[in-house]
Amino acid sequence: MNTHLCRLVAAAGTFVAISSVAAMAEPRRPECIAPAQPGGGFDITCKLAQASLTKAGVLEDPLRVSYMPGGIGAVAYNTIVGQRTDEPGTIVAFSAGSLLNLAQGKFGDHDESDVRWVASVGTDYGAVVVPADSEWDSLDQMMAAIKADASSVVLGAGGTIGSQDWMKAALTARAAGIDHKSMRFVAFEGGGDCATALQGGHVQACMNDVGDSQAAIDGGAPLKLLAIFAPERLTGKLSEIPTAKEQGYDIQWPIVRGFYVGPEVTDEDYAWWVEAFKTAMADPGYAEQLESRNLLPLPMTGEELDAFVKTSVADYRTLATEFELVRK
Template sequence: MILRKLSLAAACLLLAGQALAEPKRPECIAPAAPGGGFDLTCKLAQSALMEAKLLSKPMRVTYMPGGVGAVAYNAVVAQRPADAGTITAWSSGSLLNLAQGKFGRFDENAVRWVAGIGTSYGAIAVNKDSPYKNLDDLIKALQADPSKVVIGSGGTVGSQDWMQTAMLAKAAGIDPRKLRYVALEGGGEIATALLGGHIQVGSTDISDSMPHIQAGNMRILAVLSDERLPGPLKSDIPTAKEQGYDITWPVVRGFYLGPKVTDEEYAWWKDAFDKLLASEDFAKLRDQRELYPFAMTGEELDGYVKKRVGEYKQMAKDFGLTQ
């Protein structure tokens, strides 16, 4: 790690004042089905990089669902490690899965973390016609018979969405292992299942949910933030905290590169994201996608990722998910 930091610093000094070559075939992998948070993250970068003229040709967005990021992570590391044109979206959920070893033989040191570009918050969602009007209604139903409430989450037991409702259940004195889950592939599938009546509750993300809230098809029982979020409709959504459940779950979103991407190629992406994150135009695009400020790149981000994975490892241990 020390050698990598030194080589990257040397590369940056060598290339100072020179125009770094942009990727020839830029691509963003969204490691889930279309319509969820990974899709949103890629499309934000796609729009922002073109509008800022940092890319001269459009960046395509491709989808690689499976294991809530595991399939894409393994494909990038094992099959496309030196592909400098491809960035892959990640979220806090990706880090939680890495902490539990859910990405197979590769850990958090297997890729080059390049940028964190925004944050959202977890949310507990229901269909507009749901009998649950607030968290207390849901908790009472779970206490009466947890098997009768079907909860859709992105990923299986131990995933980010599972963790959100597990923390809520634990705070209410309910054994999280008794909750009835349906594992889905990201926020897009959760919304489809919820609106179709296949699940009663969606453990999801506020940014994924806003289009459905705006359309009047979905309600949010609670957002997992410290305070109510600003903006139309969102300011009306209560937090879990104000309903008596001290639960928060921020969802950071960003990108990583393959492990064999050169320092020069890595520096191009870091420089591009540094410029974006300092731009008011990018801030507007981020706000339009219901994300909140989070700006971190390069070595600072790498340190943040490693720290969070360590914290998630302890959380997974506390919930009996790992030894």
Template sequence: MQRTALSRITLAASCLVFASQLFASEPKRPECIAPAKPGGGFDLTCKLAQIGLKDAGLLKAPMRVTYMPGGVGAVAYNAVVAQRAKDPGTITAFSSGSLLNLAQGKFGRYDEKAVRWLAGIGTDYGAISVRADSPYQNLNDLVEALKKDPSSIVFGAGATIGGQDWMQTALIARLAGIDPRNLRYVAFEGGGETLTAMLGGHVQVTSSGLGEVTPQLAANKIRVLAVLADERLPGRLNHLPTAKEQGYDISWPVIRGFYMGPEVSDEQFAWWQQQFQQLLANGEFAALREQRDLFPLTLTGAELEAYVFKQVEQYKSLAGEFGLTQ
């Protein structure tokens, strides 16, 4: 009996010590960096964490969202590694587009092993969209116009040549027998700028993540020609056609999540990981994520790191097919 009681006391003491360590690791000034201008997918990702962590009571201090555009994530990645390596309060948004750029060496001398991958909190899907008054009613209408004259249509996307948004259109063009190099393409710093340009008539087609354009879809300002998912999405987006059902066997899921600096301590990293694990198990957060047209994904710490490393290798192979490797 004495041993049992002693064991319980020891276990309780250990739990208190661990809890106190985690409490001590809570940052005083939490910040989420969105590596683009306001209004795009990175902004959406940061604000989802900002609201979710606050509403779930997992952050005592309010999280601020700051914007660090440049190189579609390259500026932020380099700043975190070189200048904020130990910062316990900073998390930075990333997407599959970030991983595609890493696979091509677009983030400079730093590769995918230069940061600590914290949490993946949702999945988006690629989408091809036009204005609501566009003459293109479906993906085949667009492709037929491109076959007649690839230079007659201007695509807008929140990335440079070889980026995620470009890759989505390039995959469609390749399947249609069109040389992607003949497409007219305007790169913007983030999805918010791209959508604004299309609504203003400066570009005719937007390639992006679906979650970036659904607010304008709900306002009947745009038409989604194709979602790059294996099958139609559930719920209110079920009416949107996939590229596959229109004859183009393309799927492009977009992970959305966060990383931290490479020298953040294990205790500080563990604190953030625990908060996100609790958040991702929270039913209210699931509803919040659904409102932003993202789909469930629960990856933290080592699981996310393994996913990232595998995805980067796959993107290296894909980039090689298009002659994009450096």
């Protein structure tokens, strides 16, 4: 098939996708809830949806971004499940951290079956970030300092014991032969708050994510990445950052980023969001939008995402049990 014909086929596919979305009723006053303070991964996720849905031409009204911090997603989850169950225009950002918290029962009586999972729009990876003038230039140097005197190093984490940021630190400690219970942690509501505390000298390192950490660095924050919890080095401007694995810590922590809606949202409205995200992620400019936010593709929608979520929660429950965070 020649290049011209390929372009025609791609354009036709995009037109069909947009037409199928347009055939359904667009929700009024669409809103994306980021369940944390501005500046973290949830904020990045909502703003990716805001930009991509508009660029793909599936939203006439701009997607509003609102913030509902509390419990790394717990407040938002409980609000959607208990009070705002059928709002057709409201999507809520989630991440791997949300699924880990669900696995530990941190969202109260609600579990992963209590919402409708719409789409995953990309994946991030865990990262270790320190001040730009830190004495440490590698993950191994930081872990050596902790091993020498665990009380001398204060780590920041988005969330309390059992959160994904805490889990990244605990896994790294285990790989280094350090008792994770001896490490000092300060809990924050999200990665943005931790980065702010890092710049203020209140903590010495944050177990953050690549997306929000690099966004802060791109914005001029005096920070540097020591390691990324990815299977191999990332591309582009992140290609110079070594993985934890190549520094002797065989740990991977991918962070799915996506959206869910309330349990009583109608099939028609749910289908509208599914098709909207399919169209947005098929847009020729979507890859560039991911790259600008330091994310990688992970396109899943509807039933495929629902199955992924259920499997992930089960896997996280097993991991949490290993660290005695849930009862066997």
